[in-house]
Amino acid sequence: MKVAIETIAAVGYSQASVGQISKRAGISKGVFTYHFASKDELMDQIVREVYEAGFRFMQQKVEGQTTPVGMLTAYIESNLAFIKEHRDYIVALAEIVTNARTPEGKLRFAGQADDTILEPLIEIFKWGEETGEFRTFTERAARVTASAIRSAIDSVATKLVAQPDLDIPGFSEELVSLFLTAVCKPKASTAATREKGEG
Amino acid sequence: MKVAIETIAAVGYSQASVGQISKRAGISKGVFTYHFASKDELMDQIVREVYEAGFRFMQQKVEGQTTPVGMLTAYIESNLAFIKEHRDYIVALAEIVTNARTPEGKLRFAGQADDTILEPLIEIFKWGEETGEFRTFTERAARVTASAIRSAIDSVATKLVAQPDLDIPGFSEELVSLFLTAVCKPKASTAATREKGEG
DNA sequence: CTTGATTTAGTACGATCGTACAAATATATA
DNA sequence: TATATATTTGTACGATCGTACTAAATCAAG
Numbered sequence: 001m002k003v004a005i006e007t008i009a010a011v012g013y014s015q016a017s018v019g020q021i022s023k024r025a026g027i028s029k030g031v032f033t034y035h036f037a038s039k040d041e042l043m044d045q046i047v048r049e050v051y052e053a054g055f056r057f058m059q060q061k062v063e064g065q066t067t068p069v070g071m072l073t074a075y076i077e078s079n080l081a082f083i084k085e086h087r088d089y090i091v092a093l094a095e096i097v098t099n100a101r102t103p104e105g106k107l108r109f110a111g112q113a114d115d116t117i118l119e120p121l122i123e124i125f126k127w128g129e130e131t132g133e134f135r136t137f138t139e140r141a142a143r144v145t146a147s148a149i150r151s152a153i154d155s156v157a158t159k160l161v162a163q164p165d166l167d168i169p170g171f172s173e174e175l176v177s178l179f180l181t182a183v184c185k186p187k188a189s190t191a192a193t194r195e196k197g198e199g
Numbered sequence: 200m201k202v203a204i205e206t207i208a209a210v211g212y213s214q215a216s217v218g219q220i221s222k223r224a225g226i227s228k229g230v231f232t233y234h235f236a237s238k239d240e241l242m243d244q245i246v247r248e249v250y251e252a253g254f255r256f257m258q259q260k261v262e263g264q265t266t267p268v269g270m271l272t273a274y275i276e277s278n279l280a281f282i283k284e285h286r287d288y289i290v291a292l293a294e295i296v297t298n299a300r301t302p303e304g305k306l307r308f309a310g311q312a313d314d315t316i317l318e319p320l321i322e323i324f325k326w327g328e329e330t331g332e333f334r335t336f337t338e339r340a341a342r343v344t345a346s347a348i349r350s351a352i353d354s355v356a357t358k359l360v361a362q363p364d365l366d367i368p369g370f371s372e373e374l375v376s377l378f379l380t381a382v383c384k385p386k387a388s389t390a391a392t393r394e395k396g397e398g
Numbered sequence: 399c400t401t402g403a404t405t406t407a408g409t410a411c412g413a414t415c416g417t418a419c420a421a422a423t424a425t426a427t428a
Numbered sequence: 429t430a431t432a433t434a435t436t437t438g439t440a441c442g443a444t445c446g447t448a449c450t451a452a453a454t455c456a457a458g
Contacts, residue, residue, distance in 0.1 A: 011304030014213050018446060028407045029447085035405090039446065098297060098357075105210035110361045144373035151354035152347040158297075159346075162309040174343035178381055186385040217416060227437050229419085234435090238416065399458105406453070415444075424435065 001049070004042055009088035013099035040108070043096050047109060050086070050093045057082045062120075068128030069184065073176050075124065079153050080175070083160070084168040090157045121146035125183065134183045149179055200248070203241055208287035212298035239307070242295050246308060249285070249292045256281045261319075267327030268383065272375050274323065278352050279371040286359055293356045320345035324382065333382045348378055 003025040008016040018039055022029045036042045061078035065071035083090045100108040125142045128134025137145065152175055159166055202224040207215040217238055221228045235241045260277035264270035282289045299307040324341045327333025336344065351374055358365055 012298070012300055012306070014298065015300060015304045017444075019444080030408070030449085031406055033447065033449095099211070099213060101211055101214060105214045107211070107360065114361060140369060141373050141376070144370055145377055147354065147358075147370075148347065148351040148374065148377060151350040154354075155346065155350035161306065162313060170339060171343055171346075174340050175347065177340070178344055178347060182377055182381040216414075218414080228417085229438070230436055232417065232419095401458085402456090404453100404455070407451085409448100409450085411446105411448080413445080416442100418441080419439090420437105421439105422435105422437070424433100426433075427431085428429100 001042065001046060005046060005050075005092040006088050008046075008092040008095050013095040016095075040100070043100050043108075047093060047096055050089045053086070053089075054079070054082050068124055068131055068133050069180060071127070072121075072124050072180065072183070075121065076149065076153065076176050076179065077172050080156060080168055080172040083153075083156050087160055087164075091161055094154070094157045115143065115147075117150060118143060118146040121149055128183065133185065135185050145179075145183065149175075152179075200241065200245060204245060204249075204291040205287050207245075207291040207294050212294040215294075239299070242299050242307075246292060246295055249288045252285070252288075253278070253281050267323055267330055267332050268379060270326070271320075271323050271379065271382070274320065275348065275352065275375050275378065276371050279355060279367055279374070282352075282355055282359070283367040286363075289356045290360055293353070314342065314346075316349060317342060317345040320348055327382065332384065334384050336382075344378075344382065348374075351378075 004016070004021045007021045007024050011020070018029055018032050022032045032042075036045075058075065058078045061081075062071055062074045065074050097109045098107070102108055122142045125134060125137050125145065129136055156166065156168065156171060203215070203220045206220045206223050210219070217228055217231050221231050231241075235244075257274065257277045260280075261270055261273045264273050296308045297306070301307055321341045324333060324336050324344065328335055355365065355367065355370065
């Protein structure tokens, strides 16, 4: 699985054949067939593992937060930190999700890419509304804002392919600043109320 | 080319073989070979044509603007309007750009996906700084903000695949509001100074 | 050392890919 | 009509894909 992830990240989904993966792993194709019922099964396992690992990592960082601002910040920062530390895994995940298809031509992981992923962010917005730290959101505004945040984060995975030396912490810092400006009430300098772990 | 675009949008890049495209077009594979030197040539032409068409459409809408706020609004709205009216073209473009690879496994259109595309947005930010409508940007902040805007726009193409009934005008409206809030000076209600074409 | 199960290597199969090409047909020009 | 060009068809080729399968190698236990 590790070699498969590296291979997909390096040459893309379509070029990552069972033969290629096996060759890079130093095994024969027969070994692959023995341990995985099919290529799709391998992809399923990779997607599940990477996704769950990311979810656990973020949950750990986000759960401890006591303010909406802190939680939104932790959400963005922990997500990008995970991407930074698991570059190949994220690139491979993106490759698989956007390319793996059913025999009929439909995306195999399209269902999981729907708006369910936006819910945690929307919850944070609602919390921020209640505490008064954030401005008010219509249902649609919350959804689009959450979508924009996720798009910005996900774009890093794509950027990393062509731009391996991308300054992720810097990007992260700016993204947090940008979206806090967008969701916070314009009263005081709310962005400075949270201690920043720069040391 | 039209059928090729529809085919790619429908079944994805990898499933859009020369045979499939030809069959859908009601011609033989030989006709394809006669008119295109290779499959890659077809992809090149599609990418160039769609990209240039979008660029012309947006340029037309953006150039007439006389304020930074108006221009940023026109940028987002015209881009999403183009996506809305050329759904298949955009989906196909995204498929090709993210999938077409060289024999060595590198993305064939990776070079064009670099940060050059951010420049027009960065120029708008600079203009807004000068007029005082926008807050000030560090070089990095401008780049990340531009990147976030582009990611949000580009995500619509991906969303359209799984969600064909997406409310693009509504999404557009919210995106404009979101990013104007993020880049404008928090003084007055700047978002209302521009007449909105809702009639 | 023997035996049985587990794991691996190597190969073969059918399918599909992009491309090449000879033959057939359509079109335009004189 | 005769001729040259443009276009189309249908088929074939080599390559590669995912998978199936047999034989060999390795390992665990008696």
